[in-house]
Amino acid sequence: MSKFLSLENIEKRFPIPGKEDYIAVTDVDLEIKKNEIISIIGHSGCGKSTLLNMISGLDGQTTGKIILNDKEIKGPGPDRAVVFQNHSLLPWLTVYGNIEMAVKKVMPELDPKELRERVEKFVSMVNLDPAKDKLPGEISGGMKQRVGIARALSIQPDVLLMDEPFGALDSLTRANLQEHLMRIQQNVQNTVIIITHDVDEAVLLSDRVIMMTNGPEATIGEILEVNLKRPRNRVELQHDEEYIRCRESILSFLYEKFAKEDE
Amino acid sequence: MKSELIKKIVLPLLVFFAILGVWSGIANTVEEFPTPASTYVAAFGGVNADGDDIVGVLSDPFYIENQDDKGVFWQILASLERVFGGFVLALIVGIPMGLWIGMSKNAQYAFDPFIQILKPVSPLAWLPLLLFIFQDINMTAISTIFITSIWPIIINTALGVRSVSEDYMNVAKVLRFTPLEKVIQIILPVAVPYIFTGMRLSLGIAWLVIVAAEMLTGGIGIGFWIWDAYNNLNYQDIIIGIILVGIVGWILDMIMGKIADYFDYTKKGRA
Numbered sequence: 001m002s003k004f005l006s007l008e009n010i011e012k013r014f015p016i017p018g019k020e021d022y023i024a025v026t027d028v029d030l031e032i033k034k035n036e037i038i039s040i041i042g043h044s045g046c047g048k049s050t051l052l053n054m055i056s057g058l059d060g061q062t063t064g065k066i067i068l069n070d071k072e073i074k075g076p077g078p079d080r081a082v083v084f085q086n087h088s089l090l091p092w093l094t095v096y097g098n099i100e101m102a103v104k105k106v107m108p109e110l111d112p113k114e115l116r117e118r119v120e121k122f123v124s125m126v127n128l129d130p131a132k133d134k135l136p137g138e139i140s141g142g143m144k145q146r147v148g149i150a151r152a153l154s155i156q157p158d159v160l161l162m163d164e165p166f167g168a169l170d171s172l173t174r175a176n177l178q179e180h181l182m183r184i185q186q187n188v189q190n191t192v193i194i195i196t197h198d199v200d201e202a203v204l205l206s207d208r209v210i211m212m213t214n215g216p217e218a219t220i221g222e223i224l225e226v227n228l229k230r231p232r233n234r235v236e237l238q239h240d241e242e243y244i245r246c247r248e249s250i251l252s253f254l255y256e257k258f259a260k261e262d263e
Numbered sequence: 264m265k266s267e268l269i270k271k272i273v274l275p276l277l278v279f280f281a282i283l284g285v286w287s288g289i290a291n292t293v294e295e296f297p298t299p300a301s302t303y304v305a306a307f308g309g310v311n312a313d314g315d316d317i318v319g320v321l322s323d324p325f326y327i328e329n330q331d332d333k334g335v336f337w338q339i340l341a342s343l344e345r346v347f348g349g350f351v352l353a354l355i356v357g358i359p360m361g362l363w364i365g366m367s368k369n370a371q372y373a374f375d376p377f378i379q380i381l382k383p384v385s386p387l388a389w390l391p392l393l394l395f396i397f398q399d400i401n402m403t404a405i406s407t408i409f410i411t412s413i414w415p416i417i418i419n420t421a422l423g424v425r426s427v428s429e430d431y432m433n434v435a436k437v438l439r440f441t442p443l444e445k446v447i448q449i450i451l452p453v454a455v456p457y458i459f460t461g462m463r464l465s466l467g468i469a470w471l472v473i474v475a476a477e478m479l480t481g482g483i484g485i486g487f488w489i490w491d492a493y494n495n496l497n498y499q500d501i502i503i504g505i506i507l508v509g510i511v512g513w514i515l516d517m518i519m520g521k522i523a524d525y526f527d528y529t530k531k532g533r534a
Contacts, residue, residue, distance in 0.1 A: 058433055076436040088430040092452045092528030101448065105438045135528075155438070 003067065005032040005055075005159060005191065010064035012050050024050050027219045028064070030210065032159075037185065037192045039202035041250060042212030043260040048195045049163055051212075055193065056082050056161050068158060078106045081152035083162040087144040089136040089151075095143075096123060096132045099151045106155040122154040125184055142173035146180060153188060162194045166201070175234065178204060186231060199254070203246045204234055211253045214260055221258060224249055297499040305499035320503055331483075335503075338488040339511060342477060345401065345484065346469045349408025353465060357413045358458060361420020362446065365454070371421070382414040386472040390479055400480040407476045408469045415464035423457025424450055452528060459523030466519050470512045485511075 010028040013021040025047035032038055040048045053059035055066055057076035066073040068080070076082075089098050100119045103110070110118065123132050126146035131139050136147070145165060152160055166174040178201060185192065196202050202209045206226055213221040226246050228237070237243040283299050290298040297305070304311050308319035324336035364370045386407050393410075394403045431449050440448065477486025485508060492500035524530050 056437065058436060076433075076439070078438055080437070082433070082437050084430060084433065086430060088434050090431060090434070090449070090452070102438055105440065105444070137529075 003031055003070075004034040005068050006030065006066070007051075007055070008065045008067070010051070010054065010061045010066065012047065012054065012059075013062045023217045024215055025219065026217045030220065032191060032193070035189050035191055036208065037194070037206045038208050038210060039194045039196050039206040040210045040212060041196055041199070041202045041254070042218065043214055043254065043258070044197065045215045045218075046212040047215050047218040048212050052082075052161055052163050052193065052195050055159070056080050058082075078102075078155045079158045081155055081157035081160055083145070083148045083152045083160065083165045085164045085167050087136070087141075087148040089144055089147055091136050094133050094135055095128055095139070095147050096120075098136070098147055099123060099154050102151050103154050118154065122150040125153070125187075126150045126180060140173075141169055142177055145169065145177060149177075149181065149184070153184065153190065158191065160190050160192045162192065164195050164197065167197070174198075174201070178234075181205065182231065199247060199250050200234075202250060203228075203243060204232060204237070209246070209250060211250060211258075214258050222249075222253055295496075295498065297502060302499045302502050305497070306503050320500060333483065335485070335488065335507065338483060338485045339507065342473045342484040342486065343511070345404040345476075346408060346466070346473050348401075348405040349472075350412060350462075350466055350469045352405065352409045353413040353416055353469075354462065356409075357416030357461075357465075358420050360413075361417040361458070361461070362424055362450070362454070364417065365421035365424025366446075366450070378414060378417060381410075382418075384411075386411045387475055387479075390476060394480065400482045403480055404473065404476045404484070408472050411472050412465040412469040415468065416458070416461040419457045419461025419464070420454060423454030426457065427453045456523065456527040456529065459519070459526060463516065463519040463523060466515055467512065470508075470515060474508055 007028055007030040010025060011023065012025045013023050015021050028051065040051060042048050050059065054061045055073070057073050057080065060075075073080075090101070093101060096119060099122055100115065103115060103118050103122075107115075107118070120129075120132075123129055126149060128143060128146060128150070131143060136144055139147075149162075149165070166177050169177065181192075182205065192205075194202075194205060203226055209224040209226060210220055211222045211224065212218050224246060226242070228240065228242055228246075286299050290296045301312055303309075304317065304319065306319050306321045308317060308322040310316050320335050324334040326334040327337065360374075364374055389407050389410055390403065393406045397403050397406065427450055431453070432445070435445050435449050473484065474486035474489065477484035478490040481487050481490075485504060489501055489504035489508075492498070492504060
């Protein structure tokens with residue numbers, strides 16, 4: 001089987017006028033399997049968002065290659081849907097309209113009935129049927145993020161990229177959305193890359209956790225395999241040995257090996 | 264709530280009477296200046312100071328005596344036609360210009376100095392030049408309005424385009440929108456409220472300009488009508504004209520405001 005998504009020797013430099021380039025990320029090699037859920041965790045400024053932007057194609061790497069399905073990534077495309085931290089819903093379109101816009105563009109071959117069915121399927125998937133005709137300004141932050149997830153999944157991407165998707169939400173809403181995401185993942189089976197700074201979130205959601213060292217010149221420090229069966233239950237996991245092991249391993253990486261002073 | 268309503272009626276009435284007081288004071292000082300009472304008679308008809316029974320300007324606004332003598336309604340209509348002519352032309356040229364300048368840094372660098380220089384030029388400065396070019400009253404008035412009211416449309420449209428958030432453009436990039444799809448689906452919805460602000464300013468300017476333009480070009484129109492009143496020593500009509508211009512301008516602004524609100528997504532669906 002050929003590789004699904006691979007990052008080869010990625011480096012990202014930002015030119016600073018009159019000074020040497022700022023090297024944000026360097027020497028990143030990573031292979032991601034199909035249907036795998038990956039978390040990338042690290043302190044702020046470790047270049048994890050930069051890494052995600054390079055995979056999405058919204059930002060280009062300085063050197064190295066990113067290859068998806070045997071094709072090198074050049075620029076953004078609907079095969080790599082992004083769930084943005086601030087949801088980025090278009091405020092003048094309803095929940096339905098936001099998803100419809102994406103499906104219409106990516107699947108122009110659908111007839112009106114198929115289009116409606118597909119949009120409604122994804123509205124239902126995130127339990128937003130009652131809010132389907134509401135504008136983003138009328139629904140809560142958690143609901144907006146669910147629309148963002150539905151919109152991203154509705155275009156049938158090869159990879160779902162999530163940039164701190166629940167970072168702006170309170171912890172109860174966040175837990176609720178994590179449950180949503182796990183349940184959806186059980187049904188649709190997608191490759192997911194999640195940027196996070198939340199240790200529990202990383203362990204709960206992922207098959208593997210990529211730990212980034214601190215920037216500048218950040219790179220992959222350790223990769224942790226999370227050997228927990230699915231579906232996972234957050235309450236039961238609290239006493240699970242594997243869960244505790246994973247948690248401790250990440251905590252020790254973040255706060256002992258690569259502790260970061262507050263600036 | 265109720266006392267709020269009473270205040271909204273009583274307080275303007277107090278100011279109204281204060282204005283009448285000042286007006287009467289001026290009328291007593293300046294010779295031949297029309298009093299509020301004589302102006303009222305000139306407007307709505309009755310017996311004037313000379314004891315003649317006259318028909319008011321506003322009691323019969325629709326009369327047509329001949330080509331050069333028409334009721335005040337027709338004067339206002341003629342002015343409105345010119346205003347809309349120039350205004351629509353300004354929209355047709357100004358909105359695409361604004362979109363272009365908003366989207367392209369190079370276009371902004373190229374045009375901005377000229378917009379800044381031409382924007383503050385008074386319509387009265389354009390008038391002789393345009394009259395010389397067109398040799399026609401209507402074309403001169405319309406083109407004067409066009410050239411003075413286009414700037415707020417260009418500037419506000421460009422501002423609206425520039426206020427499109429990077430996040431929305433990222434969504435467009437991921438979905439691989441074509442440039443035209445970007446304009447229609449992302450840029451215009453964000454820019455429309457700004458465009459309407461520009462249109463509202465622009466229509467206000469157009470209505471200011473028309474009175475001045477018609478005074479110089481003559482013929483028909485509320486501006487000419489006021490000037491004609493001055494030449495015929497009908498000083499009451501000047502004041503009636505001023506009040507009419509103000510009321511029509513206010514109505515135009517309200518209509519524009521309502522249309523702007525209708526297209527502004529931020530003012531829709533708020534609970």
